[in-house]
Amino acid sequence: MKFNNIDFDTYLKNYPSKDGFFGRYGGAYVSPELKIAMKEITEAYNTICKSRKFIDELRRIRKEFQGRPTPISHLERLSAMIGTGVQLYVKREDLNHTGAHKLNHCMGEVLLAKYMGKKKVIAETGAGQHGVALATAAAYFGMECDIYMGAVDIKKQAPNVARMKILGARVVEVTEGLQTLKEAVDAAFTAYCNEYKDAVYCIGSVLGPHPFPMMVRDFQSVIGVEAREQFIDMTGELPDAVVACVGGGSNAMGIFAGFLNDPVDIYGVEPLGKGPALGDHAASLKFGEEGIMHGFNSIMLKDENGEPAPVYSVASGLDYPSSGPEHAFLHDLGRVKYDVVSDDETVDAFYTLSRMEGIIPAIESSHAVAFGMRLAKQMDKGSVLINLSGRGDKDMDYIIERYGIR
Ligand SMILES: Cc1ncc(COP(=O)(O)O)c(C=O)c1O
Numbered sequence: 001m002k003f004n005n006i007d008f009d010t011y012l013k014n015y016p017s018k019d020g021f022f023g024r025y026g027g028a029y030v031s032p033e034l035k036i037a038m039k040e041i042t043e044a045y046n047t048i049c050k051s052r053k054f055i056d057e058l059r060r061i062r063k064e065f066q067g068r069p070t071p072i073s074h075l076e077r078l079s080a081m082i083g084t085g086v087q088l089y090v091k092r093e094d095l096n097h098t099g100a101h102k103l104n105h106c107m108g109e110v111l112l113a114k115y116m117g118k119k120k121v122i123a124e125t126g127a128g129q130h131g132v133a134l135a136t137a138a139a140y141f142g143m144e145c146d147i148y149m150g151a152v153d154i155k156k157q158a159p160n161v162a163r164m165k166i167l168g169a170r171v172v173e174v175t176e177g178l179q180t181l182k183e184a185v186d187a188a189f190t191a192y193c194n195e196y197k198d199a200v201y202c203i204g205s206v207l208g209p210h211p212f213p214m215m216v217r218d219f220q221s222v223i224g225v226e227a228r229e230q231f232i233d234m235t236g237e238l239p240d241a242v243v244a245c246v247g248g249g250s251n252a253m254g255i256f257a258g259f260l261n262d263p264v265d266i267y268g269v270e271p272l273g274k275g276p277a278l279g280d281h282a283a284s285l286k287f288g289e290e291g292i293m294h295g296f297n298s299i300m301l302k303d304e305n306g307e308p309a310p311v312y313s314v315a316s317g318l319d320y321p322s323s324g325p326e327h328a329f330l331h332d333l334g335r336v337k338y339d340v341v342s343d344d345e346t347v348d349a350f351y352t353l354s355r356m357e358g359i360i361p362a363i364e365s366s367h368a369v370a371f372g373m374r375l376a377k378q379m380d381k382g383s384v385l386i387n388l389s390g391r392g393d394k395d396m397d398y399i400i401e402r403y404g405i406r
Contacts (some may be wrong), residue, residue, distance in 0.1 A: 001261050004333045008261040012221070015326070020210020023332065025325035028209035030295045037196040040116075042211040048115045049108070049215075061107050062222065065140065066097045069226040072234060072385070078356040079376070086376040089239065090359070090369075090388040091227045091255060100362060100390030101223060101251040102133035106202060108219035110137035113200035120144040120199040124188040126153055126181035126247070127317035127364060128160025129390055130204030135169035137202075145169040148188040150179040153316045160394050178310055181320050185294050205248025206324030209295030213324050217253040223387065224258020231385060240382035241265040241375055244389065245367040246285070246338065247318040249327045251389035256336060265337070268327060269371040271313035272340035278303070282311035282319045285331050285338045293321070299328040314343040314402075317364040317390075345370040350392060350399060351406045362390035363399065 001008045020026045020042075028038050048054050062068040075088040082088070093101040113121055121143050125131030131147040138145035147169050154161055154173055164171050172191075177183040185207075192201040206213040206220075231239055242259050244252035246268040256266050273281035278301065281287070288299040293308050300322035301309040313319040330336040341349075346363060349370035354360045361369055365388050372386040392399075 001263070003335050006333060006335070011260055012257060015329070016210065016214050020214065022326045022329035025298050025328040026210060026213060027297050028295060029292050029297065030209050031193070034193060034196070034209070038209050038211065041200065044112060044116050045211050045215050048112060054111065054115065058108055058111060061111070066103055066107065067095065068222065069230065070095045072227060072230045073357070073359070074234070075357050078353065078373070081356060082373060082376045084376060084379060085381050086379045087383045088372055088376055089231065089383060089385045091223060091385060093223060093251065093387065093389050094359065094361065094365070094391035098129070098133050098136050099393065100129040100133065101220060101254060102130045102204065103136060104222055104254065105216045105219035105250060106130070106133040106137040109200065109202040109215070110134070110141050110143060113143065113202070114141050116200065118198060118200045120146070120195065121202045122146045122188055122192050122195065122199050123202045123204055124148045124181065124184035125204060126184065126319065127315065127362070128153065128157040128164065128394060129317060129362070131169065131171070132160050132163045132167070134202050135164045135167035138169060139167045146172055146191065148172045148174055148184045148191065150174045150181060150184045152179040153181065153184070156316055156398055157394055180316065182308055182311070189294065205250040206253045206326060207248040207294060207296065207322070213296065213326055216250050217257060217326060220250050220254030221257035223251065223254035224256060227255055227385065228258040235383065238262050238264055239385035240379070241267060241384045243267045243269060243368050243372045243375065243384060244387035245269045245318065245364050246323055246327060247320055247364060249324040251387050253324065253326055255387040260335065266335065267371060267375070268336050268338045269367045270338060270340050271315055271318040271367055272342040273312045273314065274343060279310050280312055281340070282313045282321065283340045284322050285327060286340050288322070296325050298322045298325045299331065314346060315364040315367065317362070318367065339371060341367045341370045347399060347403050347406065349373060350395070359388070360392040360396065361388055362392045363395040365389040366392070
């Protein structure tokens with residue numbers, strides 16, 4: 001399928017370019033020393049990860065350890081409640097081991113680190129899901145694991161902090177700035193600069209310098225590949241629309257990868273938080289401009305000095321002032337439409353999905369659920385497939401404390 005002069009038949013093979021560019025976005029804006037480390041990872045990825053041995057091992061792990069494929073569930077009661085005839089479906093990444101999609105790229109990244117002979121993995125985490133996933137992968141492969149996390153997120157996501165520690169990871173508290181995801185990435189990158197000879201940075205999303213946006217997308221594309229086949233098996237056709245929430249954008253790129261070459265409307269959902277004023281949201285694609293941060297060029301939210309702006313969302317996994325470069329590219333192309341959902345709509349969706357379907361969604365994923373419900377009200381027929389990127393156990397205490405039982 002051609003869209004805006006881009007051939008989506010061959011898109012995943014052709015993008016990013018050899019230097020890691022999706023059009024004007026992406027690249028590797030890092031120090032000469034880190035350039036060497038990125039080159040080492042890129043070469044290892046291009047050889048090791050394409051080998052039959054690696055592919056077979058990852059396939060076995062996904063089936064026997066992660067519990068893949070995750071199912072698709074038809075939300076019959078919720079669709080009936082909306083009443084337009086549109087049918088809602090969810091891809092159940094909440095049923096992936098550790099309760100979110102993050103393990104898909106962590107098992108791949110840590111397996112690669114093991115093949116490269118490294119002893120340690122380092123990462124940042126916001127909601128704690130990536131930290132838990134990486135700590136799990138590190139335990140599985142017998143690696144040391146350091147996780148950098150903002151002090152605010154440590155308080156908000158206490159169950160995930162406990163899980164990381166039980167799994168044997170060292171959780172390093174970050175007390176700079178807003179003490180959330182951006183500062184955690186800063187701190188993890190600084191640590192990696194000192195340790196790259198023995199360690200691999202396992203970034204938590206389709207972010208950072210090349211090759212991370214490509215590597216994480218490729219590992220996450222298992223979601224889209226499975227979902228496309230499962231949806232056709234279930235219904236005999238493709239969904240009319242596919243929806244996912246976008247923080248850095250890994251769960252979204254994972255499911256989108258399966259449908260980019262299909263006549264399917266694709267929507268990424270960003271957090272509008274408390275509203276459109278700078279500092280009250282984290283909707284970088286909606287309100288941001290081009291800029292370089294954390295080693296890559298993308299669309300980002302900037303303050304009056306051109307620095308990454310403070311951001312906010314009820315969802316710790318979405319409060320990042322930029323999104324992956326591939327999202328910026330797909331946004332400019334118009335192949336994916338990006339929209340926003342507020343905290344309030346999100347909390348409503350969190351409760352609605354729980355009560356109508358018996359699935360407690362992660363507060364990040366609840367953004368996609370809220371948008372999927374909005375879309376189903378606007379359409380008069382067809383189907384919407386939502387990526388349910390994670391389960392909401394980690395959010396229950398915080399939501400009840402802040403919003404009460406609705
Ligand atoms: C359940 C869940 N969904 C989504 C996200 C957002 O990340 P991404 O946009 O990379 O999928 C997170 C991040 O922590 C998460 O935990």
